[in-house]
Amino acid sequence: MLLVQFLLLSSVLFCIGIYGVLARKNGVMVLMSIELILNAVNINFVAFGTMTNNIAGEVFALFVIAIAAAEVGVGLAIILLIFRNRNSIDLSSVDSLKG
Amino acid sequence: MVALSAFTGDAPTSLIQAGGWFLEKAWIIPALPAISFVLILFFGKRMKYKGAELGIVSIAVAFIFAVCCAGQWIGQVNNADSHVEHQKQHQEEKHLDDSHNDGDHHETLSEEIQGTYSNELELASGQDLTVFAAAEEDDGHDAVGIKPVVERFTWWESGGRTFQVGIMVDGLAVMMLFVVTAISLLVHIYSTEYVAGDRRYTHYFAFLSLFSSSMLFFVISENVLQAIVGWELVGVCSFALIGHWWEEKPNSDAALKAFLTNRVGDIGLLIGMSILFWSAGSWSIIEINNAAINHEIGHSTLLVASLCLTAAVMSKSGQFILHTWLPDAMAGPTPVSALIHAATMVVAGIYMVARLYGVFFEGYDIAGSSFNILALVGSVTLVGAGLLAFVQDDIKKVLAYSTVSQLGYMVMALGVGAWTAAVFHLFTHAFFKAGLFLGAGSVSHAVHSFDMKKSMGGMRKFMPTTYKTFVVCTIALMGLPPLAGFWSKDEILVGTGGWGMFGGTGGNGTYVFALVMGIIGAALTCAYMTRVIYLTFFGEFRGDTHGHGDPQESGKRITIPLVILAAMATGAGFLNLPVGFLSGSKSGWQERFGHYVEPVATYFPPIAHGTPSWSLAIFSTVVALIGVSAAGYYFFIKVNAQSPASTELANGLTEKNRIAKAGHTILKQKYYLDHLYTDVIANGTKGPVADAIYWTNQKGIDEAVNQVGKQTARVSTFVYEKIDQNMVDGVVNLSGRASEGLGETTRTIIQRGKIHQYAAIMFAATTILAGLLIVFV
Numbered sequence: 001m002l003l004v005q006f007l008l009l010s011s012v013l014f015c016i017g018i019y020g021v022l023a024r025k026n027g028v029m030v031l032m033s034i035e036l037i038l039n040a041v042n043i044n045f046v047a048f049g050t051m052t053n054n055i056a057g058e059v060f061a062l063f064v065i066a067i068a069a070a071e072v073g074v075g076l077a078i079i080l081l082i083f084r085n086r087n088s089i090d091l092s093s094v095d096s097l098k099g
Numbered sequence: 100m101v102a103l104s105a106f107t108g109d110a111p112t113s114l115i116q117a118g119g120w121f122l123e124k125a126w127i128i129p130a131l132p133a134i135s136f137v138l139i140l141f142f143g144k145r146m147k148y149k150g151a152e153l154g155i156v157s158i159a160v161a162f163i164f165a166v167c168c169a170g171q172w173i174g175q176v177n178n179a180d181s182h183v184e185h186q187k188q189h190q191e192e193k194h195l196d197d198s199h200n201d202g203d204h205h206e207t208l209s210e211e212i213q214g215t216y217s218n219e220l221e222l223a224s225g226q227d228l229t230v231f232a233a234a235e236e237d238d239g240h241d242a243v244g245i246k247p248v249v250e251r252f253t254w255w256e257s258g259g260r261t262f263q264v265g266i267m268v269d270g271l272a273v274m275m276l277f278v279v280t281a282i283s284l285l286v287h288i289y290s291t292e293y294v295a296g297d298r299r300y301t302h303y304f305a306f307l308s309l310f311s312s313s314m315l316f317f318v319i320s321e322n323v324l325q326a327i328v329g330w331e332l333v334g335v336c337s338f339a340l341i342g343h344w345w346e347e348k349p350n351s352d353a354a355l356k357a358f359l360t361n362r363v364g365d366i367g368l369l370i371g372m373s374i375l376f377w378s379a380g381s382w383s384i385i386e387i388n389n390a391a392i393n394h395e396i397g398h399s400t401l402l403v404a405s406l407c408l409t410a411a412v413m414s415k416s417g418q419f420i421l422h423t424w425l426p427d428a429m430a431g432p433t434p435v436s437a438l439i440h441a442a443t444m445v446v447a448g449i450y451m452v453a454r455l456y457g458v459f460f461e462g463y464d465i466a467g468s469s470f471n472i473l474a475l476v477g478s479v480t481l482v483g484a485g486l487l488a489f490v491q492d493d494i495k496k497v498l499a500y501s502t503v504s505q506l507g508y509m510v511m512a513l514g515v516g517a518w519t520a521a522v523f524h525l526f527t528h529a530f531f532k533a534g535l536f537l538g539a540g541s542v543s544h545a546v547h548s549f550d551m552k553k554s555m556g557g558m559r560k561f562m563p564t565t566y567k568t569f570v571v572c573t574i575a576l577m578g579l580p581p582l583a584g585f586w587s588k589d590e591i592l593v594g595t596g597g598w599g600m601f602g603g604t605g606g607n608g609t610y611v612f613a614l615v616m617g618i619i620g621a622a623l624t625c626a627y628m629t630r631v632i633y634l635t636f637f638g639e640f641r642g643d644t645h646g647h648g649d650p651q652e653s654g655k656r657i658t659i660p661l662v663i664l665a666a667m668a669t670g671a672g673f674l675n676l677p678v679g680f681l682s683g684s685k686s687g688w689q690e691r692f693g694h695y696v697e698p699v700a701t702y703f704p705p706i707a708h709g710t711p712s713w714s715l716a717i718f719s720t721v722v723a724l725i726g727v728s729a730a731g732y733y734f735f736i737k738v739n740a741q742s743p744a745s746t747e748l749a750n751g752l753t754e755k756n757r758i759a760k761a762g763h764t765i766l767k768q769k770y771y772l773d774h775l776y777t778d779v780i781a782n783g784t785k786g787p788v789a790d791a792i793y794w795t796n797q798k799g800i801d802e803a804v805n806q807v808g809k810q811t812a813r814v815s816t817f818v819y820e821k822i823d824q825n826m827v828d829g830v831v832n833l834s835g836r837a838s839e840g841l842g843e844t845t846r847t848i849i850q851r852g853k854i855h856q857y858a859a860i861m862f863a864a865t866t867i868l869a870g871l872l873i874v875f876v
Contacts, residue, residue: 022859091854098852 006047013040027079027089031072038068115179115245117269119171121164122248125268128164128276129315131157132283136308143301148291154304155287158311162280165273172273176695179245244700245269249385251321265321267384270696271453271522275318278529281667282442283311285660289537290434292656293544303343303432310336314443318450322382323372326451330368330415333444334361340439341431353430360424364414371407374400375458388457388702398461405462408451409472416448417503418510419480423772425503426487429495429549433540436495441502441532446525449509453522456513460704465516469609477511478616480504483770485623489630490766493549494539497631501576502532504620508591511617515610516706517594519675519693524591526692527575527583527671534572534664541565541657542635545650546642551634552746554642558635561650564658566636568665573632575668577625578723580716586672589716592617593677593709618722625726633734639743677711 013036020033042061049057083089135157143150251265287307294303313336317329335358342354376382378400379390390396412418417425428440439445452459452473463471484503491497505528512521539549542565548554559566575582578589595614642650652658675692697703738745768774849860 018862022855022862025855094854095852098850 003047003051006043010040010043010047013037013043025090025092027082027091028076030091031075031079034075035068035072038064115182117172117175117245117248119175119248121167121171122175122268122273123250125164125168125248125266125272125276125319126250128161128168128280129312129319131161131164132308132312132315136305136312139301139305139308143305150301150304151287151291154308155284155291157308158280158284158287161311161315162277162284165276165280168268169273169277172268172270173695175245176270245698246700247272247385247698249321262324262382263322264325266319267321268319269698269700271450271698272319274522274526274692274696275450276315278526279311279314279318279443282438282529282533283307285533285663286434286438286537289437289540289657289660290432292654293434293540294432299343303340306336306339306343307435307438310340310439310444314447317447320384322384323375323387323455324382326384326454327368327372330411330447330451331365333439333447334358334365334415337361337428337439337444340435341428343432343435344430350430353424353427357424357428360421361414364411364421367407367410367414371404371411374404374407375455378404384454385702388455388704391455391457391461392702392704394461396461398464401458401462405459406472408455408458409476412448412452412473412510413476414448415451416445416506416510417480418448418476418507419483420772422480422484422503423769423776426491426496426499426769429493429499433495433536433543436499437533437536437540440499441536442529445502445506446509446529449506449513449521449525452510452513453518456518456706457702457704459513460516460706463514465514466705466707469611471514474511474514474610474613477507477509477514478613479507481507481511481620482616482623483507485620485627487766487769488623488627490763492552494542494551494555494631494635495536495549497551497627498532498535498539501535501624501627504624505532505576508588508617508620511613512591512594515595515613517591517709518706519697519708520587520590520594522696523675523692524587526674527587527668530664530671531572531575531583531668534568534661534668535576537657537661537664538565538569538572539635541653541661542569544653544657548642551631552641555635555640556638556642556746557640557743558650559637561640562652564652565661568658568661569636570632571665572668573628575672577628577727578621578719579625579727580720581672583668583670583672585720586675586677588617588621589711589719590675590677592715592719593711595709618719621719622722622726625723626730629727629730630734633730633738634746637735638739638745641746 017033017036017038017040020036021030024030024033042064045057045061045064047057049055049060079089082094086093132154135153139150139153143153146152247267247269249265249267251263254262254264256262287304290303290307294300297303310333313329313332317326317333320326320329338354338358341357342351345351345354375387375396378396379387381387381390391401410421414421414424425440425445429436431439459465459473463473465471465473481504484500484507488497488500488504491500505524509521509524509528512518512524542555542558542562543549545558545562546554571582575584578584580586592614595610595617640650675690677690693708738747765771849856
């Protein structure tokens with residue numbers, strides 16, 4: 001019963017994250033939404049790890065957090081450069097790589 | 100000797116196998132000049148004497164081998180004879196013992212010997228050297244057969260038939276090996292001076308070697324297939340040597356004429372040999388002869404084969420009506436004429452008949468007959484060519500017609516069954532005719548012409564050696580005793596058997612026509628040779644040496660061969676003195692040639708031998724002397740009296756008498772045979788045939804080719820336009836366009852650079868994959 005609540009929480013967080021990635025045009029907001037998705041996953045890892053008494057879930061969550069930090073660092077740097085070039089961080093206008 | 104009477108026939112009562120190193124290795128003799136041919140071609144020009152030394156050395160060694168072969172063969176025959184003597188004594192003793200007993204014992208002995216005879220025939224095939232019983236024939240030939248030396252190996256196999264190549268050496272082959280190498284050696288030596296400085300000196304010696312090699316190869320052929328190869332090779336060499344100076348049109352024409360005329364006969368050769376092969380089932384000369392003699396081949400088959408082969412003899416040995424190439428072949432260098440067109444190549448036809456004599460003997464029914472094609476051809480040739488020799492001004496052409504005439508003697512002799520006489524005449528004729536040709540060459544070497552009337556006359560003062568040898572050879576050719584020609588010619592006349600009026604006996608039939616023609620030919624030969632002697636060596640010199648003074652005698656390398664040949668022309672006849680000459684028994688020198696050369700074996704037909712007759716010999720000599728005196732009176736007395744420089748009487752018979760003039764014209768035109776061949780036959784067929792072929796070519800072949808071309812073009816156009824352009828290209832273009840369209844669509848719809856869209860697609864795909872994972876796993 002306890003597990004279901006954790007899973008529901010993580011699902012809600014995941015959906016909010018997806019919505020943010022798809023609907024928001026602000027680059028910073030998109031990055032924050034990706035953080036939400038990753039944290040939803042982390043909740044799942046920890047919940048399953050605790051339930052099965054397996055330390056691997058928590059360890060995996062720690063790795064994800066570390067990688068997410070790196071990812072946010074790179075992502076913020078890209079957004080910063082986009083802003084410097086265009087005076088905007090509207091991602092819908094960043095389409096110079098179109099086919 | 101009652102018991103042995105059953106075997107006194109012509110068939111040998113026993114066979115012994117001849118052997119000996121030189122006889123078994125006789126293939127070396129043709130191989131030597133063949134090697135020399137290749138070496139001269141490749142290295143001749145760089146050698147000191149331009150390759151002549153190679154040719155001379157190889158033929159000299161071949162000559163020594165041939166002499167050794169002859170020695171061994173004679174040894175074999177003597178060996179057989181001594182066995183006969185031994186056996187005879189043995190039988191005599193037995194006979195004395197038997198005479199005390201009753202008649203039954205004789206029958207036992209007869210059976211006994213019959214048994215050994217048949218056993219021996221089987222043993223003989225197994226290389227057995229044992230000698231068995233012998234008996235004396237009625238006509239003086241020992242009935243001990245000597246199996247020829249046969250060495251052979253398989254050349255190739257096809258369709259279950261084995262084709263072999265090998266050697267067959269018996270008395271006839273040994274004799275020919277000796278003649279060919281001897282004449283060839285002398286001609287080689289003579290040529291070093293005669294063609295010295297020639298532009299194709301090396302080439303000339305290479306072909307002399309090849310010619311000698313091919314002739315020797317032909318001579319020792321074990322089977323007829325091999326003989327055909329040798330026969331054709333000889334023809335090719337003849338072509339090359341006649342056309343030696345091909346820059347001048349008449350020479351190359353003469354070479355072509357010789358080659359093409361020979362082709363006519365060669366068709367006969369191929370057909371005849373094929374008939375023999377299919378009827379006898381073997382290419383082997385011995386087996387073909389055996390099949391013919393034992394009547395295993397039908398008579399009409401043999402007759403057809405003989406007729407075909409006679410055509411080959413007519414072309415190769417220059418018999419009427421295919422003789423026309425031989426006089427023209429004098430366009431070649433004189434030593435070549437001596438070697439090829441007198442002594443060796445033209446006798447290939449004679450040799451072929453002598454080799455396959457069983458076929459001819461049975462095919463033409465020579466025994467007991469009085470007429471056959473071979474005798475007719477020979478008789479007509481010997482008189483016809485003798486007449487033609489009268490009107491030639493070119494000394495070599497006179498000798499060429501003389502050769503044709505003498506070959507006629509040989510063919511006639513074979514036709515009447517006088518085998519030994521024909522082969523003996525071949526032997527003696529080779530020496531004196533080679534001597535005459537080389538003598539004529541020596542004269543022309545001095546005066547640079549062959550025209551007796553314009554460039555010669557009185558040569559005996561300038562060229563004594565040539566003169567003497569030429570006269571000796573001439574007397575030999577005339578057939579006056581005691582020189583070589585007399586013995587061989589007389590033997591031929593004896594062999595005709597048509598001489599009842601001379602009180603002789605024997606012979607294979609009564610060939611009166613052949614005898615009459617033979618005697619007329621003897622008179623003609625004497626007359627035209629007297630004319631040659633007068634025009635060349637007597638009277639006044641009519642030539643022009645262009646300020647070089649009198650003509651000079653030729654050098655040693657020319658005169659020494661002449662002297663040797665003259666000596667042979669004098670002595671060769673004594674090798675076969677007739678039985679009954681000088682003493683009553685057949686011993687010493689009597690019939691030696693025939694004894695060693697004539698095969699006494701199963702493959703040789705049972706020919707009968709005529710007994711010589713003094714009256715015939717005297718009559719033919721008188722006729723010959725009449726020929727000499729008639730021509731001598733005309734030239735030496737009447738023409739010489741008119742003027743020593745003249746060559747004929749100003750008011751002679753041909754001027755006064757219309758018939759004589761017409762005859763002279765016919766002879767001058769060589770019986771119009773050349774006109775018949777070139778104008779009537781060649782041109783007559785050439786035009787219509789050419790037209791027909793042109794029409795066929797234009798209307799038939801070209802039309803067909805054109806139609807094929809046009810139709811191909813149409814089909815190609817259709818294929819190009821319809822299939823290639825529309826279908827193949829269409830498919831290719833379609834796939835291109837489809838890819839292009841797909842790419843365009845993808846680019847404009849999906850890859851628009853919108854990150855949200857990419858992300859949405861990624862999530863959608865992930866969702867779908869997750870859904871699939873849940874549903875299916």
